[in-house]
Amino acid sequence: MERNxxxxxxxxxxxxxxxxxxxxxxxxxxxxVAREGCVFPVNATGEFIWTGLAxxxxxxxxxxxxxxxxAVAPDAARADCREFADKLVAQxxxxxxx
Amino acid sequence: MTGAVQxxxxxxxxxxRARAARTRTxxxxxxxxxxxxxxxxxxxxxxxxxxxxxxxxxxxxxxAVQAALSEWADAGCLYLTLTGGEPLLRPDFPEIxxxxxxxxxxxxxxxxxxxxxxxxxxxxxxxxxxxxxxxLYGATPETHDAITGVPGSHARAWAGIRRLQAxxxxxxxxxxxxxxxxxxxxxxxxxxxxxxxxxxxxxxIFPCLDGARAPLALRVAPEEAVRADLATxxxxxxxxxxxxxxxxxxxxxxxxACAAGRSAFHADPFGGLSPCLLxxxxxxxxxxxxxxxxxNGEIGAIQDRKRARTDTSFAGDLRGACAHCPxxxxxxxxxxxxxxxxxxxxxxxxxxxxxxxxxxxxx
Numbered sequence: 001m002e003r004n005x006x007x008x009x010x011x012x013x014x015x016x017x018x019x020x021x022x023x024x025x026x027x028x029x030x031x032x033v034a035r036e037g038c039v040f041p042v043n044a045t046g047e048f049i050w051t052g053l054a055x056x057x058x059x060x061x062x063x064x065x066x067x068x069x070x071a072v073a074p075d076a077a078r079a080d081c082r083e084f085a086d087k088l089v090a091q092x093x094x095x096x097x098x
Numbered sequence: 099m100t101g102a103v104q105x106x107x108x109x110x111x112x113x114x115r116a117r118a119a120r121t122r123t124x125x126x127x128x129x130x131x132x133x134x135x136x137x138x139x140x141x142x143x144x145x146x147x148x149x150x151x152x153x154x155x156x157x158x159x160x161x162a163v164q165a166a167l168s169e170w171a172d173a174g175c176l177y178l179t180l181t182g183g184e185p186l187l188r189p190d191f192p193e194i195x196x197x198x199x200x201x202x203x204x205x206x207x208x209x210x211x212x213x214x215x216x217x218x219x220x221x222x223x224x225x226x227x228x229x230x231x232x233x234l235y236g237a238t239p240e241t242h243d244a245i246t247g248v249p250g251s252h253a254r255a256w257a258g259i260r261r262l263q264a265x266x267x268x269x270x271x272x273x274x275x276x277x278x279x280x281x282x283x284x285x286x287x288x289x290x291x292x293x294x295x296x297x298x299x300x301x302x303i304f305p306c307l308d309g310a311r312a313p314l315a316l317r318v319a320p321e322e323a324v325r326a327d328l329a330t331x332x333x334x335x336x337x338x339x340x341x342x343x344x345x346x347x348x349x350x351x352x353x354x355a356c357a358a359g360r361s362a363f364h365a366d367p368f369g370g371l372s373p374c375l376l377x378x379x380x381x382x383x384x385x386x387x388x389x390x391x392x393x394n395g396e397i398g399a400i401q402d403r404k405r406a407r408t409d410t411s412f413a414g415d416l417r418g419a420c421a422h423c424p425x426x427x428x429x430x431x432x433x434x435x436x437x438x439x440x441x442x443x444x445x446x447x448x449x450x451x452x453x454x455x456x457x458x459x460x461x
Contacts, residue, residue, distance in 0.1 A: 016202030020174040021123050023114060025106075027176075027202040030225055035266055037228040038105040039176075039204060041114075046101060087103035 005060035005078065009053045009085060009094040017050060026050065026093060033092045040091065045070060049084045053094060059085060118361035123174040124393055126362040128375055129167075131194065132157055132183040133367055137210055138247030139235065141276055141313045145306035150183065157367040160190035162385075164197045166365065169389040171201040178203040183367070186213035192221050199225050206231060212251055214258030223265040230262055231270045236278075237285035245278055263293065275301040275326055276316040283326055299326060301444075302422065305429050307378055314430075320444040327421075328451050337419065337452040344418030351404045353424050353434060355412070359400040363393065373400045376425035407435045411445040419449035 013031020017024065024047040028034040042050060048069060052062035059081050067077035088094040106114070118125040133150040135142070144150055158166070167178070178198055185191055186209055198205050211232040222230065234255060236242035242252035262269050271290040275283060283299055290297035301323035305311045318326075328334050354360075359373035359380075369385035371392050372378055382396040405412065411420040412435075422441045424434035431438055437445075 014200075016200070018171075018176065018202045020114075020125065020176055021117060021121055023117070025176070025202075026103075027204060029199045029202065035226040035268070036105075037204070037226070037268060040103055041106055041110055042103065043101050046103070084103070091103050093103070 003059065003082075003085070003096055005063070006058050007085075008056055008058050008097040009088070010056070010097045011054055012092050012095050015054070015093050017047065017054075019047075028093065031092070038091075040093065045080065046084060049081050050088065053081075053085055053088070056097070115357075115361065118174070119357065122360060122394075122398060124170065124361060124363055125174055126177040126179075126357065127170055127175050127365060128179040128181055128362075129163075129365045130181055130183060130367050130375075131163070131185040131188050131191065134187055135182060135184040135210070136187060136212060136248070137184070137251055140245055140247065140278075141274055141303050141316050143304055143306050143313065144183065145308045145310050149308075153368070157188075158369050158385075160193050162369070163194050166384075166389065167194075167198050167201060167203065171203060173390055173393060176202075176204055177206070179206045179208060181208040184210055184213060186218060192217070195221065195227075196225055199227075204228050208233070209258070210246070210251070211255035211258030211262075212248075214261050216261065219261045219265040219267070222262065222267045226267060229268040229270050231272055232259055234271050234273055234286060234289075236273075237282040237289055241279050241282055245276070259293065259295070263295075269293075270296040270298070272298045272300070274303065275299045275318055275323065276303060277318055278316070280318050280322060280326075284329075301326060302426070304376070304426055307429075314440075317440065320440060320447050323444055324447040324451050327448060334452060337448065341418030341449065341452055345415070349412075349414075349417060352401065353403040353405045353412075354400050356423060358423075358425070359397050363397055371397055373397055374425060376423065376429060379425075379428060403434075405435065410435055410437055411442060416445050416449045419452060420445045421448070 013034060014029045016027045016029055018027055024042050024044065026040040026042060028038060045066065048066060049062055052065055059078070063074065063078040063081040066072065066081060067074045085094065115125070133144050134154060135147055138147055180195065185207065195205065205227045207227050207230045209230060209232055232255060234242060235245040236252065239252040243249050259269055273279065273283065273286055287297045301318055303313050303317050305314060328337060354373065358377060362374065364372050364375045366381070369383060370381045371384040372381040377400060380396065380400050382392060384392045411417055422437070427437055428434045
């Protein structure tokens, strides 16, 4: 499905975000990826974007929050969010919502 | 800015474990849900099963286990092994298991496979464990059932394996190598490969936790144990790598040079915690106490212990080939640092065999 700045996503199955010391991990609990026993380390920016997208924010809303949180230009934040969302979709952690 | 999104690599996992050891974060736990079992294996370290069944009323209930799991996750636990006894004997296994997964714990289940009914396969299909490890003690029903003491257990274990695989669950098979099944190890390995399951064996047999020594009579000769350990090029390479890597590092003076009490711990069915399954001598009662207090107190104390002897496999050139540990020693000899002759000989043979093969490969 095509995505644009108004695209919203939803989790595939269930994915738990874990913080262990300085590490942040996405742990799939339900669904096909969980069956493969994978865990996905992410950095602080990745964690922030994941949290926004997983709770149903649009790419634009998430990018605005990233720009504010990490003091980056809106265009850069938008590009990062789009790129990261694509990676999450490729790993079957998120899918574009309806 | 966001980096890659990919499954944790081996390098990342090693670095994560090293960080956990450095910061004393309890990332790995084994949880015995029960010490009861429906089999009566002749080598089992839990000893008299009638005694274990009498303790059933002392096992923590599901709510208490779930509360403990939540505390462990808060403290940083990621890897959880659910074991027994036979963990699937507990009717509340599904709710405990599901809670663990919902906390984001990566769960491995150890089972004998005989109680894997359709409801368990369905649970694991929906909410998958990282893997289920099933113990098989023989390539034939005769051998397996003679070791487990329960006729039909081999057939039931295989039915469980097939049920799990049909549900898409990752299954690994393993065996404890002992005199009655030594001749069947290779066939067991072939059977595992035939169904696409990983396989491993372990020749380590130790006394029962209550001190009974009957299982020791089942040990294969050190020569046989080493032959099996080094049977394939992959295993030889693994041992050589371990020996060389260990030799390159200073021996250090810690008695417990492992993860026990540093980044790993063990929980028994009754609310007790210890640095590892074998270190029952360091068990402490955790019921009613905050996990972090126990972890930072009694459990961590084992890591403060220093080696006193310099004439053991741990201390010398052979230490990379040493496959046992102080808790193992204590069970067998009563002294953390005192190896049995059996273990000493096994270590020496393993070192010699691995290095001899190393020289051959150099030619």
